Every structure is written in structure tokens, then in C-alpha cells.
Amino acid sequence: xxxxxxxxxxxxxxxxxxxxxxxxxxxxxxxxxxxxxxxxxxxxxxxxxxxxxxxxxxxxxxxxxxxxxxxxxxxxxxxxxxxxxxxxxxxxxxxxxxxxxxxxxxxxxxxxxxxxxxxxxxxxxxxxxxxxxxxxxxxxxxxxxxxxxxxxxxxxxxxxxxxxxxxxxxxxxxxxxxxxxxxxxxxxxxxxxxxxxxxxxxxxxxxxxxxxxxxxxxxxxxxxxxxxxxxxxxxxxxxxxxxxxxxxxxxxxxxxxxxxxxxxxxxxxxxxxxxxxxxxxxxxxxxxxxxxxxxxxxxxxxxxxxxxxxxxxxxxxxxxxxxxxxxxxxxxxxxxxxxxxxxxxxxxxxxxxxxxxxxxx
Numbered sequence: 001x002x003x004x005x006x007x008x009x010x011x012x013x014x015x016x017x018x019x020x021x022x023x024x025x026x027x028x029x030x031x032x033x034x035x036x037x038x039x040x041x042x043x044x045x046x047x048x049x050x051x052x053x054x055x056x057x058x059x060x061x062x063x064x065x066x067x068x069x070x071x072x073x074x075x076x077x078x079x080x081x082x083x084x085x086x087x088x089x090x091x092x093x094x095x096x097x098x099x100x101x102x103x104x105x106x107x108x109x110x111x112x113x114x115x116x117x118x119x120x121x122x123x124x125x126x127x128x129x130x131x132x133x134x135x136x137x138x139x140x141x142x143x144x145x146x147x148x149x150x151x152x153x154x155x156x157x158x159x160x161x162x163x164x165x166x167x168x169x170x171x172x173x174x175x176x177x178x179x180x181x182x183x184x185x186x187x188x189x190x191x192x193x194x195x196x197x198x199x200x201x202x203x204x205x206x207x208x209x210x211x212x213x214x215x216x217x218x219x220x221x222x223x224x225x226x227x228x229x230x231x232x233x234x235x236x237x238x239x240x241x242x243x244x245x246x247x248x249x250x251x252x253x254x255x256x257x258x259x260x261x262x263x264x265x266x267x268x269x270x271x272x273x274x275x276x277x278x279x280x281x282x283x284x285x286x287x288x289x290x291x292x293x294x295x296x297x298x299x300x301x302x303x304x305x306x307x308x309x310x311x312x313x314x315x316x317x318x319x320x321x322x323x324x325x326x327x328x329x330x331x332x333x334x335x336x337x338x339x340x341x342x343x344x345x346x347x348x349x350x351x352x353x354x355x356x357x358x359x360x361x
Contacts, residue, residue, distance in 0.1 A: 016327045026055050030062060033069075058089055060096075067099060076103050094124035101133060110140045125331045127322050128157035136170040147171070148179040155183065157327060158320070159312075163187050167207045179217070184208060188216040189243070192226060197240040217241055271310045272358055278307065279352045286345060291333050298326045314358070318351045 029052045036045035049066035052059055067082035080103055086096040101116035114137040120130040131154035138147035151171075154161045162183050166172055172181045191202045202213050220226045224244055231240045278300045285293035300306045301322045311319040325344060328336050337344070 026052055026059070026062075026223065029055075030059075030065070033062070033065060037069060042073050045069045046073070060086055060089060060093065063089075064095060064099070065094075065329040067141060071106075079103050094120045094127050094130065097123065098127065098130045098133060101130075101137070105133070105137060105140075110137045113137045114141065116307070121150065125207060126327045128154050128161060131157065132161050132164070135165075136168065139171050139173045142173050144174050144177060147174050148177060151183070152179070155186075157324060159190075163190075163206065166212075181219070183247065183341070184212055185216045185219055185281060188213055189220060189225060191245055192241055197242060200237060202241075272355055275301070275307050275310065276355050278350065279348050279355070282348055283345070286337075286341065286348070289334065289337060289341075290339060291329055295326060295329060298322055298329075315351065315354065318347070318354075321347055 019172035029048055033045045033052070036042070036048060046066060046069050049062045049069065052062040053066070056062070063082055063086045067079045067086070070076075070082060071079040080100065083096045083100040083103070086093050087100075090096075097116050097120035100112040101120065103115060106111035114134065116133045117130050117137060118279060120127060121134065124130070131150050134150035135147045138144075138150055151161070151165055151174075155165075161329070165180075166184050166187050171180065187206050187208065188202055191205050194205075196202050196205050199210060199217070201214055202208070202217075203210050206213070208216075217226065217228075220241075221228060226241050227244055229240045229242065230237045278297060281300075282294065284295040285297050301311050301319065302308050304312075308319070311322070325347070328340075
């Protein structure tokens, strides 16, 4: 009877079981490869991802990780072949274009790197790291104004790129520009807001040179954004810097105790109510599908002269999502709104729940 069973055709159930087993094995191997990458066992990771591709030759996730592993093994030709394979499957894969640009960058072929990263941005205009890389490549090509503009876009999408930029040697060609110095000022101001009040502490937390920190502090004092005080330390007096009190009330500041414990000063109930009212305004504009009004309402959550400071301090993830939403709406307009309306509504409903809880508390 067993011999006869072998000759019977496979049923639909048999095929589904085989597919489930293949998927299970594939996912198990991908996880194994990721763990090997984390342990910096890149040669082993390459072998594992190649196993995945024998099961599923078009698995883009495995191909991306295979290319990344080859890149860090200095197998640039191999990495390029893998990224080209991804682009044969999906020519608009922004991550593959960005990673391909990094290979050309490593080979000091900045023009080719720029061409690839621009294709990445064309595919996804909200890809902050691609904008950042574009800024680096333009700096290396000595295209200073364009580099600063790309860097500005990357910081709008992800503010952490400001701190990354001030430590990045790729921007050596643009450091003397006024636009770049303003980015340094932003990083110094944020460091003070987080509770680092002396030149030494700011240098330590930002990795900016002492001369640049002192220059930024001078500019911030001139602009009235910070105030200077003196603190006695033994027989000596040292200068300390704080956010200007009115600005501090808007953006929120952090204080550090002697034990290094961080305590946030409470934000006002009125500011929370302002956010709640802006959420209602935004929801009405969403319901009307009025892109112009939506963009205006989103500005209130982003602009530090309005509620941006409170959003960064209390609702950082939501602030980042709203910033990305604004960029996407500016790029794609009503088409993006119609496709993502439910998701956008959910973002503001969840924010409203959180704000209401804080007001009650």
C-alpha cells in the first residue's frame, strides 16, 4: 500500500504544507543570518543568505542583507552584483540604490555615488539617510550650496542627522559656511536643553571641537537663545549656560542631578490643550481632504515657535511621524492622502488619547 501511495499525485493540502515548510525554513535561516551579522561573523552570514536564495531566489530581504555583508567584507564587486540583482526585481528599491551608492563612495567614485543616491531619493523622497548621503557626496564634489540644502532636508526628516553631521569628516568642505555653523548651533542648543551646561560637558556629549562650541555659544548668546551664568567650583569660577527662560518654558528642559538622574520639568497644561485643539483642526482638514489646510495644521506640531518644542520633548515619535507625513504630502499631495487617510487618522487619534491622559494626570 505504501508503494502505491508514492505514485499518487500530490493533493492541494500536500502542496500547501510544502510551502509552509519552505517559508518556515527560509525565515529561520534569515534570522540566523541576522544573528551572525550582529556577531560580525560576516563570512558565515553570506553562506546562510545564499542558502535562503537557493530556496527563494527573488527574496529581496535576503539579497539586501547579502549585499550588506559582502560590502563589509570589502567584496565591493560582489555587493554591486547583488544590488543590481535587487534592482532587476524592483528598479524603484530605494534602499538598494542607497546601498549601491555607498559602494561607489567607498571606491571614491563620488559622481556615481551621487547618481545612485539621487535614484534612491526619487523612489522615496522621505528617506532621510539617502538625503544625508547625498549631502556627503556633494560635499566631496565641492558642491557646497547643494550639499547644505541636502543636509537641511535630511535634518528636517530626522533631527539626529544634525549631530551626525558635525562629527562627519565628509563635510570638511562646508564647515566654514554659515549654513553649516547654524547646524552646529542647533546641536549645541540641544545639548544644553538636555542638561549639559558647561563647555567641557557640551564638547564631551557632542564631539564638537572646543573652539566650535565656544563660537556657537557666542552666537546663541547674541541671538538671545541662551543665558550665561557663573558657578563656583572650589576656588575657581566656571561659566555655565542655560536656555533662555521663556524659550525653556516652550521647549522644555532637562536637569541632571549629582547622581546623573534626569528629571524633566513639567510642561504646562495650556500647551497640552493647544496640542489637543490642533489635533481637532487637523482631523477636520483630513475629513475635508484639504491638503493645503492639513499642511498648515501640521506646521503647528513642527514649528518650535508653536508646539514643536513640546512635541519633541513629550511626543518625540509622533513628532517624527508628523514631520515625515508633511514631507510626503508636500511631495505626493492628494494621491498620498487618499491612499493613507486611515493610517493618518489613526496617528492623530492615538496622539489625542495620549494627550488627554496627560491633561487628566
